[in-house]
Amino acid sequence: MNTNTELTYIFGFNNEHQTEALAGALPIGQFSPQRCPYELYAEQFSTTAFTRPRHDNRRTWTYRIRPSIAMGDFSKIDKGAVRSGPITEVDCPPNVMRWDALPIPEAPTDFIDGLTTMAANGDVRGQSGIGIHVYSANQGMGDRSFYSADGELLFIPQLGEFIAITEMGKLAIKPGEILVIPRGIKFKIEPNQGPIRGYVCENYGSPMELAERGPAGANGFANQRDFQYPTAYFEETEGEHVVIAKFCGEFYQAKQNHSPFDVVAWVGNSAPYKYDLSRFNVLNTVSFDHPDPSIFTVLTSPSSETGVANVDFVIFPPRWMVAENTFRPPWYHRNFMSEFMGLIEGTYDAKEKGFEPGGMSLHNCMTPHGPEADVFDKASQAELVPQRYENTMAFMLESRYIIAPTKFALNTPLRQNNYLACWGDLKKHFNGQP
Numbered sequence: 001m002n003t004n005t006e007l008t009y010i011f012g013f014n015n016e017h018q019t020e021a022l023a024g025a026l027p028i029g030q031f032s033p034q035r036c037p038y039e040l041y042a043e044q045f046s047t048t049a050f051t052r053p054r055h056d057n058r059r060t061w062t063y064r065i066r067p068s069i070a071m072g073d074f075s076k077i078d079k080g081a082v083r084s085g086p087i088t089e090v091d092c093p094p095n096v097m098r099w100d101a102l103p104i105p106e107a108p109t110d111f112i113d114g115l116t117t118m119a120a121n122g123d124v125r126g127q128s129g130i131g132i133h134v135y136s137a138n139q140g141m142g143d144r145s146f147y148s149a150d151g152e153l154l155f156i157p158q159l160g161e162f163i164a165i166t167e168m169g170k171l172a173i174k175p176g177e178i179l180v181i182p183r184g185i186k187f188k189i190e191p192n193q194g195p196i197r198g199y200v201c202e203n204y205g206s207p208m209e210l211a212e213r214g215p216a217g218a219n220g221f222a223n224q225r226d227f228q229y230p231t232a233y234f235e236e237t238e239g240e241h242v243v244i245a246k247f248c249g250e251f252y253q254a255k256q257n258h259s260p261f262d263v264v265a266w267v268g269n270s271a272p273y274k275y276d277l278s279r280f281n282v283l284n285t286v287s288f289d290h291p292d293p294s295i296f297t298v299l300t301s302p303s304s305e306t307g308v309a310n311v312d313f314v315i316f317p318p319r320w321m322v323a324e325n326t327f328r329p330p331w332y333h334r335n336f337m338s339e340f341m342g343l344i345e346g347t348y349d350a351k352e353k354g355f356e357p358g359g360m361s362l363h364n365c366m367t368p369h370g371p372e373a374d375v376f377d378k379a380s381q382a383e384l385v386p387q388r389y390e391n392t393m394a395f396m397l398e399s400r401y402i403i404a405p406t407k408f409a410l411n412t413p414l415r416q417n418n419y420l421a422c423w424g425d426l427k428k429h430f431n432g433q434p
């Protein structure tokens with residue numbers, strides 16, 4: 001699809017943004033006048049309870065050609081390879097696991113057809129936990145749109161550019177950027193040129209927030225100003241349209257006789273947004289030792305326990321490494337939190353072989369892991385001059401809940417059954433000498 005990529009955005013994470021595609025479409029000074037400008041319908045859209053504290057409250061007022069309920073009934077359809085937490089179709093072994101990237105489809109495949117769940121946790125009905133999906137597509141969605149009532153969708157593209165057409169406007173997305181679509185917002189994904197592939201974290205829990213800065217102060221890490229929201233865009237298109245909803249872990253479709261992208265103006269803080277990961281202001285040690293990877297958290301969905309995330313989205317971006325007298329790669333570890341990793345670009349410093357762009361790994365709660373044997377040998381001998389880590393962008397979805405692989409993930413030939421072998425050469429160096 002040849003889509004216009006000269007899109008305009010409004011900046012600022014979680015601001016009360018306002019935008020109108022027709023001048024004067026937003027009511028002034030109130031949300032719900034007796035008659036709206038342009039005879040539009042007012043519809044409130046909320047992604048937190050009305051009663052959540054003000055700083056955590058998310059809602060948007062939309063002014064649209066028809067209210068969303070101008071649609072047919074839902075009927076259940078095949079959900080393909082999409083699954084939701086809890087995963088009960090197979091056991092969840094504690095083994096370390098790694099996978100190759102999903103192939104690009106040969107047959108015409110849109111975003112919905114190509115969506116495949118690798119793992120999930122928590123409980124979709126209880127609004128806790130996450131689903132971890134991969135997408136691999138070569139077609140636009142035509143007259144279909146999609147929304148998840150089960151969770152907010154964090155897209156982490158790895159290959160190919162696309163336009164996300166959403167109820168709040170259009171966003172142009174490329175690898176190196178992320179896109180977050182709130183729970184319930186309808187969208188369609190239109191590849192720009194050629195196939196697209198990437199990861200999607202479906203967050204069943206509380207909407208993503210920016211990680212706290214603590215003693216780092218008022219600036220640094222992910223800065224609010226770098227988050228980009230779309231400007232209002234509408235289609236006044238009549239003709240058959242199919243809305244596909246993910247609800248309670250199943251897919252349902254409903255027909256309507258017009259485009260759902262008919263929001264002429266909106267005001268609020270619940271809307272899709274994008275962020276360029278290269279804007280992340282990396283803070284790290286300038287003395288010694290390897291800090292915990294929580295310093296690289298971009299977004300976090302908190303659970304009800306302070307400091308314990310439903311899910312953290314963490315990146316490992318290009319950066320300088322200057323630590324003195326330090327084993328610089330990640331240390332060996334066994335952790336409380338469960339870790340699912342992917343690679344957007346280049347090489348990850350703890351795994352120089354076998355973890356390819358588009359690939360994935362899973363290290364669950366208390367499952368031991370750390371650098372592969374070759375990396376240990378190299379890093380223990382390396383001259384510790386300042387070194388720039390280039391051509392690298394891995395990410396981690398870290399969750400308090402055990403991350404259970406799907407039946408597909410356990411059984412696919414993409415799974416590397418020899419993953420453990422990368423640690424197989426870890427020799428004993430102990431010789432009784434200090």
Ligand SMILES: O=C(O)Cc1cc(O)ccc1O
Pocket residue numbers: 291292293329330331333339350363369370396
């Ligand atoms: O396991 C991994 O590679 C991710 C990771 C990176 C790091 O720098 C510290 C801890 C950690 O789990």
Ligand SMILES: [Fe+2]
Pocket residue numbers: 333339363369
């Ligand atoms: Fe880890």
